[in-house]
Amino acid sequence: METHVVVNVAIAASVAGLVIGVALLRRSRHTREQLGGIGRRRPVATLALALYFAVAVLDSISWRDGAGAAEPRSIVDRWFPADFAERSYSAPLADVEFYGGAPLAHPGAHWLGTDILGRDVLHLALGGARVALLIGGLTSLLAIPLAILLGVVAGWFGGRIDDTVFFLLSTLASIPSLLLLVALVMVLGTGAVQVCIALAVTSWVSFCRVSRAETLKLRELDYVQAARALGASHARILWRHVVPNLMHLVVITFVLTFSQLVLSEAILSWLGVGIDGSWGQMIDQARDELARDPVIGWNLGAASVALFGLILAVNRVGDAVRDVLDPRTLRELQ
Amino acid sequence: MSDLLAVEGLVTTFPGRAPETRIPVVDRVDLRVARGEALALVGESGCGKSMTALSILSLVPKPGRVEAGSVRLAGAELRGLPATALRRIRGARIAMIFQEPATSLNPVQRVGAQVMEAIALHERVSGAEARRRALALFEAVGIPDPEARLRAYPHQLSGGLKQRVMISIALAGRPELLIADEPTTALDVTVQAQILALLRALAADTGVAILLITHDLGVVNEIADRVAVMYAGRVVEEGPRASVLGAPRHPYTQGLLRSMPSRARPGERLAEIPGAVPAADAWPPGCRFAPRCAIAMDVCRVREPEATPLAADAAARCHALVTP
């Protein structure tokens, strides 16, 4: 199957996962209006996050123009002219190449300049949002459902099942996460899906731990006990009463994990095993560019600002989400 | 006789739900405690008793704040004092013990060290001297095997012993006034009686005045010389114990007394006050007790009653006393 089709499907699945998550959340005791309060508490960060999300989604929907076109192009790609490349570096808004001074194909049109291969930096930076969304979305899609399932089942049934899950948890948790991540990527091989799988393996532990601990608590609550006494099946109680009531903790954990995921990918890129097109890769290239004379900074600058903006927005919104949804429990659980 | 503690028009507020609003949880409270006297401050849970006590010591937790009023100790104003001056009063002239002995002691410090700290904070004493004093305090508050207990950590002591440690911490600075915020609520009934007896004996021995906060009228009967009844942030009735408990004039005090199990006659249903204390942001206009009051009149729902002086140094805040 072609990559752009896979990506389209992955994005659709991520968005669907988001919708399901929100639907589960609305069934919980914690009301919807609390979530609405986040936008009011952190208007700028929420707006910024929405923008990143929009760019990422727009850049994920791509198609081929007729059979003759070589590459499928996304909506964001279509904001730029078709052959929007130079031969090598050009400074922002420059009319000539940075080295040598040969005239550019698109003089004054590259707002943020071009990189060593002549690609437009603004275009590249926008494309990084898609990779970030892929990292967050695909990883969560892989990690969260399984983590909740194992955590809830372990917490609910206890005994051998719980012992097994707990053993798994403490085993994975005891491997320093960067080393585990690197080892996984090495063995699985590089590529977007492989990196996301590796990130999922390192990040599912916290989701599973939270679900398990909260299930242990919920199990003792009156209404859950009542449902048991009324003869509801295990599956029904778990789905109707337990899972919805721990979703808010999962959401908080997700928001707090997301920035870690994106930052980890940047480190992987730096180590040469990241995802193509990520901001981490752009920063990695800047290692050489800072050593040049004169220094080339726009590539690094664009990637850094884009990465910093996203992480900052996520951190700010994450704080608000935690305050609104749950001021205390999470710290007790961890 | 001049008062040891005189609180006038004390207002303490917390931020309301709407931004920029503040809600009084203690509202224009007046209290007087004479030297050597025991005043009981009584009221249902949430009516502002603890906040009144903390306001006296300027210990109201943030975001709460004392908004208005005066707190005078032996005639000297405490409000607005700089932090260092306040520190010299806390523990040395006014000491306080709290409702939860279990959490009120530092869990990672030996209790002996906590008592010695209270001594050393206000007097220059040698370590040996502080230790000797702490030992004497432990003996005075009836801690068995005090020598060994000095080295104990709080979690190794029972609730009653912890409260005795708290009392010895409070007495360490030889205060003139002891504020005891529900000192027995968290304890077993038998231990409650012992702690009350201890407080009574200490008051008799040292002449310390006591501001005792409680919602238990039985406790009031045991210790208090005078009683102040609080409802929804306000003092609604005040007077000598005999008159407030014997001939209560405010319908709320009457209701409180009727709902006491020990007062009920055998076979009779225990009376209760209908409804519940409204939250601080939902206080009705007029008399705050009116919605729950059996004898409420129209005026009660509109205008708040003034304090009406009654016989023998007593007062109550009820329209029914003026316009029967």
Place this chain on the structure above:
Amino acid sequence: MIAYLLRRLVWGAVTILGVLLFLFWLFVLYAQPEDVARRALGEKAPPEAIAQWLVNHGYDRPAVWNPEAPLDTRLFDHLSRMLRFDFGASDADDAPIAARLRSGIGPTLGVTLPLFAIGLPLSLALALGVAFFRDTYIDRLGVVVCVLAMSVSILLYILGGQFLLGKLLRWFPISGFDPDPGLALRFLALPVFVGVLAGLGSDVRFFRTVFLEETGRDYVRTARAKGAGDARVMLRHVLPNAMIPVLSAVSLTIPFLFTGSLLLESFFGIPGLGSITVEAIQNNDFATLRVMVYLGALLFIAVQVATDVAYTWVDPRVRLE
């Protein structure tokens, strides 16, 4: 107490076994030995060379079950050698791994010990200061700065530090290392500085939360009612109590002392364990990487057990239970 420690020790042993089994699955069962060989020898290596490489590295034996000689399996080999710290030779250049690790420990500790010794007290002190000024502009400003600082990728700290302090200001050599202590100091200063700076934001914020949580507790109110001042309350009451959560947070970062900061070391050219790991990644050296992961986990587990012992010392409540 003894029973408690024994329980923790058993937990540690079981977890180590779990880690070893996981590594066996990952590096021996999941990763195809032929792939490993091909990565080591190059894509176009002749089949005989690959077969020989597999024999040399012991990859030709049965993985889990050998009917003839039950102990002659790769699983048994893996477990026994890892437990005896007999790490064998690198997949990439056949050099003994253990010797290489020994040479890397010094430089790694040269970076991480000062990093730890400066970073931890510094962030604790800053957090204590910020918590001291809670609900004032200083506190709010402190939190904002922390969030900003922790939103910056460590890569940017490294690049920025090196560019600014090394290249523009020329305060420090840009990268490199010299085992001579006098010279080493010059080379280590920049990575340590950058490492401390990069960790400050999230550490200060976390410790501040811990301190604030403690300042809300009842025993703090008691201390104030005794007449203790703010500074005394913070240092004598809040700090010792906060050490309990701080200890568990710090224990999580100790393994990093030895595995080294991959990024700092590789970027600043310090030949420590972190650089060895990065080289292993670049050379597809699975054997070395497996050892590094194992040692990291081993250390983590050891520190967890040690922390449980330390708890009994910081927290009297644990002592007798």
